[in-house]
Amino acid sequence: MEIKIVRNVLESNDKIAAEIRQRTAASKTLLVNLMSSPGSGKTTLLEKLAPLLQNKGYRVGVIEGDIATTMDAERLQPLNIPVVQINTEMFGGDCHLGAEVISPALDNLDLSQLDVVFIENVGNLVCPAEFDTGADLNVVLLSVTEGEDKPLKYPLMFRVCQLALISKTDLLPHLEFKMDLLRQNIQKINPKIAIFPVSTRQGEGLSNFTEWLVERLNK
């Protein structure tokens, strides 16, 4: 009985996710789902990335997902881009964003005027990987402070993503962290995933990520 209901929830989510892909394909909007542990730097990445994409002529929007507060949406205000905040506390403090909350969030954006919309998922390296948001691309951030073992311990997240960004590389001199070991661990889980080290402080890797996105925007 329980299993049946869980399956229904996932089937219903997948159906809405498919509808989202039809909508974003029609408006030629790329939907990118950013996932990570809390505090890996998703919001800071968006603060730095949006101007780089705007400079190249792309119109950017953001869907912010948090259990509580509008702090992240407020941080993005200076960018002057459309931002929709979802607070999952309204639906019981959900630990992830499902397609059923992304769909009404998209209603609040004029997709005909947007080339790329980023979803900043709830900070959680587990549950967001289990729910299709309707995004075209899944990207995981992992900060170097979290340790090289995380891809092996949280494998689903690295399986469902096309790109892994290794964030906060400016802290490497102060850590015992082996980038090669992390790369090996990620590739054990997903040999096809792209991997870019990034530092929003030093600007490292931002152009790699921008080019990677532009390639997919022009498809």
Next chain:
Amino acid sequence: MEIKIVRNVLESNDKIAAEIRQRTAASKTLLVNLMSSPGSGKTTLLEKLAPLLQNKGYRVGVIEGDIATTMDAERLQPLNIPVVQINTEMFGGDCHLGAEVISPALDNLDLSQLDVVFIENVGNLVCPAEFDTGADLNVVLLSVTEGEDKPLKYPLMFRVCQLALISKTDLLPHLEFKMDLLRQNIQKINPKIAIFPVSTRQGEGLSNFTEWLVERLNK
């Protein structure tokens, strides 16, 4: 229908949690549930803390919770203490430890020979806070690299804990991090919670945490 089943699951979990408390009270074993985001330093903390408690004559055991791998249990091998590994991948990759998995884990420990058992929960700042493990004490770790805003954005975790450990304080010189602001944000959510900054590298705060535990062990 769905709501009824979810309630049943939580009711059943609470019933098992109550049974766990009866068992640990009978054996005079303190059960401590450690929770945090991935990579905040739970395993490293246990590596440093267990010898301090052993030096004071307390017998320590650990229940390790991970979605996959036995890496954390292996790291604790040199301590020569009983360690039970739970892999939630066996039950669908659960994002938290519930009382229903803690209970059989306790069957694998001789509680009559243990004064304190630590549960290292799955790395996740959201879901573990929603499920009573049967522990006597809930402790959250938050590393300074995660940012001061996290208590406001993940409020339930800070509501259910009696102690917040602010970890990796040795990295403070390399971060723009305001400890006072973090304390304010934690206290906004839970005015009664104890707060200790800790650095397992420099040893800061470990004696505070040890004393806090010893006080509760002697009750």
